[in-house]
Amino acid sequence: MYTFIHPNHVPFLKQLRLVFNGIDDLNDPFIENKRVHRPVSQQPLSDSEFSAAMGKNYESLEPHIKSMVTFEYYLEQASQNRAQIEQQLNQQALASQVQSSVAVKAVYEKVGFIRLFDNIHQQGLWESVGCQHQCIAIKLDPSHEYFSHTSFNQKPQIFEALEYDDSRPAAPCKENPFPALFRRPEHFAYERERRLVRPVSALDQNKEGVVYSRLPKGVIKGIYLGLGCAPSVIDTMHSLVTHDLQFRGVGLKQLGVSETHLRLVATTIK
Known part of the structure; x- marks a missing residue:
């Protein structure tokens, strides 16, 4: 699988970080939720819906109160304040819906993650994640324990494929603490993305606030330069795989365009 490295982060890569x-x-609007469209008002309840709601309220009454009031009388009294009660029921239903479906950004600020993709020959990936073809893609071994272990630095980590579905994910729970990180709208399905998620407290951080983790030797299987990479970046990466023993044997390629098809092609840099 492949992850994209910004040219500014090449110094970290040199140190296997x-x-x-x-x-x-990530700039995900469905985690930011800066402006959420919600219904202005709910439709009035039908008689049967109102009766069913009052039935639930009646059953929750203390036994000694229920013994003094029949449900028919309770419903009759509630009907006299039906408009006010319906408003309260609608507010409770809306609050429950928002709590279960809309992500709270603060929950997701506790973790760091890397994005990995099956295929780097997708033009759309280079235009979005690949900084308009100026980034570097690193081929990593997803079977390595760096990904397969369920913990890192004695903290839990998650490595899973994303689900592509337009419905909002469920609220966070113990079994699935960061659901919004593993679901994207259906039209992104071509990306076939996986994410490795770790608590920020398990990662290292420099004085500028950049969060990182050291890569074990052998995890990097190849380096691919975007077709728009600056010459200085190309020279740096060529020197890295040529002279640095930590990268000896790691292939270096650059993306280009096919002469005969509307496709990206990776060729070896010599």
């Missing part, structure tokens, strides 16, 4: 994204880097 992989920079992790934070939630602000």
Whole structure:
């Protein structure tokens, strides 16, 4: 699988350190939720819906109160304040719906993550995640324990494929603490993304606030330069794989365009 490295993070890569994204880097509008469309008002309840709601309230009464009041009388009294009661029921239903479906950004600020993709020959990936073809893609071994272990630095980590579905994910729970990080709208399905998520407290951080984790030797299987990479970046990466023993044997390629098809092609840099 492949992850994208910004040219500014090449100094970290030289030291076998992989920079992790934070939630602000993702810029996901469905985690930011800056402006959420909600119904202005709910439709009035039908008689049967109102009766069923009052039935639930009646059953929750203390036994000694229920013994003094029949449900029919309770419903009759509630009907006299039906408009006010319906408003309260609608507010409770809306609050429950918002709590279960809309992500709270503060929950996701506690973790860092890296994004990995099956295929780097997708033009859309280079235009969005790959900084308009100026980034570097690193091929990593997803079977390595760096990804397969369920913990890192004695803290839990998650490595899972994203689900592509337009419905909002469920609220966080113990079994699925960061559901919004693993669901994207259906039209992004071509990306076939996986994410490695770790608590920020398990990662290292420099004085500028960049969060990172050291990569074990052998995890990096190849380096691919975007077709728009600056010459200085190309020279730096060529020198790295040529002279640095930590990268000896790691292939270096650059993306280009096919002469005969509307496709990206990776060729070896010599």
